Amino acid sequence: MTVIAFIIGVALLVVGLAVSIALHEMGHLLPAKKFGVRVGQYMIGFGPTLFSRRFGETEYGVKAIPLGGYISMAGMYPPSPSANGEGKAGGGFFATMVQDARSANDDTLAADDTHRNFYELSVWKxxxxxxxxxxxxxxxxxxxxxxxxxxxxVQTATTTIASVNECVLTAADDPDRACTDADPASPAAEAGILPGDILVSVDGTPVDTFAEASAIIQASPDTALEVVVLRDGTTQSLQVMPMLAERQVQGADGQVTTAEVGFVGMTATVDYVRQxxxxxxxxxxxxxxxxxxxxxxxxxxxxxxxxxxxxxxxxxxxxxxxxxxxxxxxxxxxxxxxxxxxxxxxxxxxxxxxxxxxxxxxxxxxxxxxxxxxxxxxxxxxxxxxxxxxxxxxxxxxxxxxxxxxxxxxxxxxxxxxxxxxxxxxxxxxxxxx
Incomplete structure (x- = not known):
């Protein structure tokens, strides 16, 4: 891996995450303003403020630690009992925390006659x-x-043939070994299938992907199949007989196993197929x-x-x-x-x-x-x-x-x-x- 590409990938993720956080907070901000809540701040990140600017009653800014964000809405909670003359909470660590939270909330409350506090909204809002x-x-x-x-x-094996095996090699052979006259020709080569051919149908069944064609071929060892291909703008009908061979097959559960299936010896062109x-x-x-x-x-x-x-x-x-x-x-x-x-x-x-x-x-x-x-x-x-x-x-x-x-x-x-x-x-x- 290259260091520069690695750094670029990390930087792109950080930017993307910052945008995601900004949109998250925007998802809170827009309906809050729509419903009349006074929003004091819209901030991306935490810690010291790097940049901020006020538009109307809301301060928009970016903070030093880009691991979150927040909007500050007026009156997230109702006024504290002390604000209503009902006294303060009792002593103790957690009681002090509760009182501090209430005091911080009281500082954000909008005027009583404006009804612009979050807690005053209806439940659905x-x-x-x-x-x-x-x-x-x-x-x-x-x-x-x-x-x-x-x-x-999505990268998909298409119906366009990329290559055709010249011969059939056994599992014990070196996969890079060149074919010799002693090696049997592959069924695809014998049938006359060429690179660039586009599969139209196999055994009378139209195929839209190479996977569909492969499923028919793998299920039909030692059975003559009609393969219709499109070559140079015209269709041609070819006869191919898949041979029985051991190949790795991926099951419906995603597990790859070795099985005896029909084999013709051709590969497909892989392309991006839009879904x-x-x-x-x-x-x-x-x-x-x-x-x-x-x-x-x-x-x-x-x-x-x-x-x-x-x-x-x-x-x-x-x-x-x-x-x-x-x-x-x-x-x-x-x-x-x-x-x-x-x-x-x-x-x-x-x-x-x-x-x-x-x-x-x-x-x-x-x-x-x-x-x-x-x-x-x-x-x-x-x-x-x-x-x-x-x-x-x-x-x-x-x-x-x-x-x-x-x-x-x-x-x-x-x-x-x-x-x-x-x-x-x-x-x-x-x-x-x-």
Whole structure:
């Protein structure tokens, strides 16, 4: 691999991740402004501010650590009891954290008569705002996969013949050995199939891919087959009899085994074949299901990753990885010896997968993640609906600052898991190159 190409791959992933984060926060910002919430800041990254500029009431900027982002909305939670003259929370570490969270929230509250606080919105509007970020990541993944499948295309063995074996060599022969007069001619050569021929049908069955033709041939050893090819603009009918040979065959489960099948001795031209416009979104949804399965088992997966790192065992290639691991994979994809379109497709696929991960991860129903805010809004709605059903006064808005201790534990857990993944990606990384 070349160092420059590796660095370029890492840099492209960082830029792509920054764009993904920016769009995620834009998914929160646009509906928030649409519903009248006062948004004080829209920031990409954390830490010291590198650049910012104010447009209207919102400050837009970039911070030093590009590992996330946020928007600052007025009144995420209702005013604290102390703000309403009800006294402060009691002593203790977590009680102090709750009071600090309430004080920070009180500083963002818009004037009482403006009704521009987040907590004052109806339940469905709060849910829309909080889901806007993850949904934006999902939509970006749809677009990226659509570019891969429908724009670039999938490398597929086409019906155009690339080469025809002159003879048949046994498994014990040197594959680079030249054919001799003693070697039997391949069935394809005997039938007169030539490089450049385009397969039209095999045994009366029209074929659109080389895989379809191969399936018929492999299932028909020692059986004469009519093969119709297009050559120089005209169709020709040829007779070919596949011979019985041992070849590696990939099953429906993806496993490659050795089996006795029909063999004629020809290879196909590989080209990028564009798929339907729905192929990209379908791939994104399939991967969403896979990532959801990983997220559901995340603590166990992290534990296994840590154990593999300590014992030196090879990691699960389908397991979780940190941004460091994703950057390494991006560098490998960019520097591998392959056509440029393959590398572009690989980088886009990696970025699309990261957006799928962001979508699923942010839906976890725990604060401070978006899914946690959705649960708070829904619980508020349930309480109001219950009170209305039984003719009771409307309850006070749910005070999510009481969940700060739980949020603290979740944040610590996320930091620990992130640290384990980063360390594993340095010490025992997942590699495309083996």
């Amino acid at each position: 709060r849910v829309v705002i909080m889901l806007g970020g993850p949904v934006m990541n999902l939509l970006l993944a749809f677009v990226l996969f659509a570019i891969i499948f429908s724009g670039i295309g 339907s416009i729905w192929s990209g979104p379908e791939a994104a949804l399939e991967q969403t299901q896979q990532v959801a399965g990983i997220i559901w088992q995340l603590p166990a997966k992290i534990y296994q990753t840590a154990a593999d790192m300590v014992t030196g065992q090879e990691r699960d290639p389908n397991g979780p990885l940190s941004v460091v691991g994703a950057g390494r994979l991006a560098g490998e994809v960019a520097s591998v010896d392959a056509p440029i379109l393959n590398r572009v497709s690989g980088l886009l696929g990696l970025l699309a997968s990261l957006n799928i991960a962001l979508f699923v991860f942010n839906l976890i129903p725990l604060l401070p993640l978006d899914g946690g805010h959705v649960v708070v809004a829904l619980w508020d709605g349930i309480k109001r609906a219950w009170a209305k059903l039984f003719g009771r006064p409307a309850p006070k808005p749910v005070d999510a600052t009481k969940l700060v201790p739980v949020t603290f534990v979740v944040v610590i857990g996320l930091i620990v898991m992130g640290g384990i993944l980063i360390l594993a990606d340095v010490v025992n990384p997942i590699s495309l190159l083996g």
